[in-house]
Amino acid sequence: MRKKIEKIKSQLLSGLKKANTLEEVENLRVEYLGKKSAFNEILKGLKNLSPEEKKEIGPLANQTKQKIQKILEKKKSEIEETFDAKEEWIDVTAPGKKIKQGHLNPLSIVQRDIEDIFTTMGFEIADGPDVETEFYNFDAINMPDDHPGRDMQDTFWLSKEESREKGTGTVLRTQTSSVQVRYMQEHKPPLRIIVPGRVFRSETTDASHEHTFHQFEALVVGDDVNVANFLSVVENFFEKFFGKKIKVRLRPSYFPFVEPGFEFDISCTNCGGDGCSTCSQTGWIEIGGAGMVHQNVLESAGYKRNKYQGFAWGFGLERLAMMKYKINDIRLFHSGEIRFTEQF
Ligand code: DAH
Numbered sequence: 001m002r003k004k005i006e007k008i009k010s011q012l013l014s015g016l017k018k019a020n021t022l023e024e025v026e027n028l029r030v031e032y033l034g035k036k037s038a039f040n041e042i043l044k045g046l047k048n049l050s051p052e053e054k055k056e057i058g059p060l061a062n063q064t065k066q067k068i069q070k071i072l073e074k075k076k077s078e079i080e081e082t083f084d085a086k087e088e089w090i091d092v093t094a095p096g097k098k099i100k101q102g103h104l105n106p107l108s109i110v111q112r113d114i115e116d117i118f119t120t121m122g123f124e125i126a127d128g129p130d131v132e133t134e135f136y137n138f139d140a141i142n143m144p145d146d147h148p149g150r151d152m153q154d155t156f157w158l159s160k161e162e163s164r165e166k167g168t169g170t171v172l173r174t175q176t177s178s179v180q181v182r183y184m185q186e187h188k189p190p191l192r193i194i195v196p197g198r199v200f201r202s203e204t205t206d207a208s209h210e211h212t213f214h215q216f217e218a219l220v221v222g223d224d225v226n227v228a229n230f231l232s233v234v235e236n237f238f239e240k241f242f243g244k245k246i247k248v249r250l251r252p253s254y255f256p257f258v259e260p261g262f263e264f265d266i267s268c269t270n271c272g273g274d275g276c277s278t279c280s281q282t283g284w285i286e287i288g289g290a291g292m293v294h295q296n297v298l299e300s301a302g303y304k305r306n307k308y309q310g311f312a313w314g315f316g317l318e319r320l321a322m323m324k325y326k327i328n329d330i331r332l333f334h335s336g337e338i339r340f341t342e343q344f
Pocket of ligand 1: 026174175176177213216218255257258261289290291292312314315
């Protein structure tokens with residue numbers, strides 16, 4: 001009896017090895033464990049055995065049946081798995097799942113565009129610290145302590161009153177002009193740089209004012225640099241930046257670090273100069289300040305007075321981004337609002 005059981009088991013196992021489909025496995029189950037199977041005959045005959053035989057064969061037969069059932073189940077699930085993998089298909093017409101993509105802040109986009117344009121014109125990109133000494137932010141660029149020009153900017157002072165009195169104060173830089181003398185102390189003319197960067201002013205915010213914003217400074221110094229060079233560089237830049245011809249206009253103005261100094265306007269990119277609500281019907285948009293570098297500034301960088309000439313400007317990056325992308329509130333840039341950045 002024991003042998004019979006072993007034989008059934010080994011026959012089933014070798015049959016199972018050849019089985020490849022669920023149907024074949026099912027057939028084996030019927031053949032070896034089904035009602036009409038030899039195994040079932042054994043189970044049915046158990047009751048006729050002697051008590052000793054019953055004791056031995058009964059548990060063996062039941063255990064074997066359970067084992068075989070387990071093996072069959074295992075085989076079935078193996079077949080199902082390979083079947084699934086083979087039969088899996090992709091519905092190419094199903095709508096895709098949208099993967100959320102990160103976006104650059106428009107300010108970063110504009111900054112990169114500007115850097116690209118100026119590097120192709122042979123400019124270098126320079127940088128300086130956000131936390132700046134009073135010296136580089138003011139004194140070095142012709143704005144000593146008693147200079148009325150300092151009142152033009154509301155400064156975040158980081159140092160105490162005493163150090164301010166000694167002229168050794170620390171500020172959050174109010175302008176990228178702070179990098180001019182820093183850079184010139186390390187480099188000799190001819191030089192051409194732009195300085196894109198963050199600046200800070202203690203101001204109340206509204207749709208066109210922020211306490212933290214960006215400028216990009218330009219500084220060109222050499223033996224023979226004049227206003228005509230300045231105009232040609234800016235015209236070139238704006239044409240590339242906006243992808244169309246832009247008119248520029250200089251108005252006499254005052255900045256301590258330049259002489260002469262200008263207020264710099266470009267023709268309104270919205271109406272082309274005819275007058276609209278963006279430019280308050282004037283046809284012009286104010287972009288920033290510019291001028292011929294003051295000899296005092298060149299001198300504080302260690303250059304000999306009247307040896308070199310240069311021009312400089314400080315333009316607002318937000319203003320340019322707002323014009324390019326028609327953004328109407330400067331506070332959006334730092335809002336952290338995803339619905340805003342998603343659009344760029
Ligand atoms: N630093 C000035 C400001 O923030 C802007 C400026 C004006 C920069 C004239 C210049 C310049 O380089 O020549 O208001």
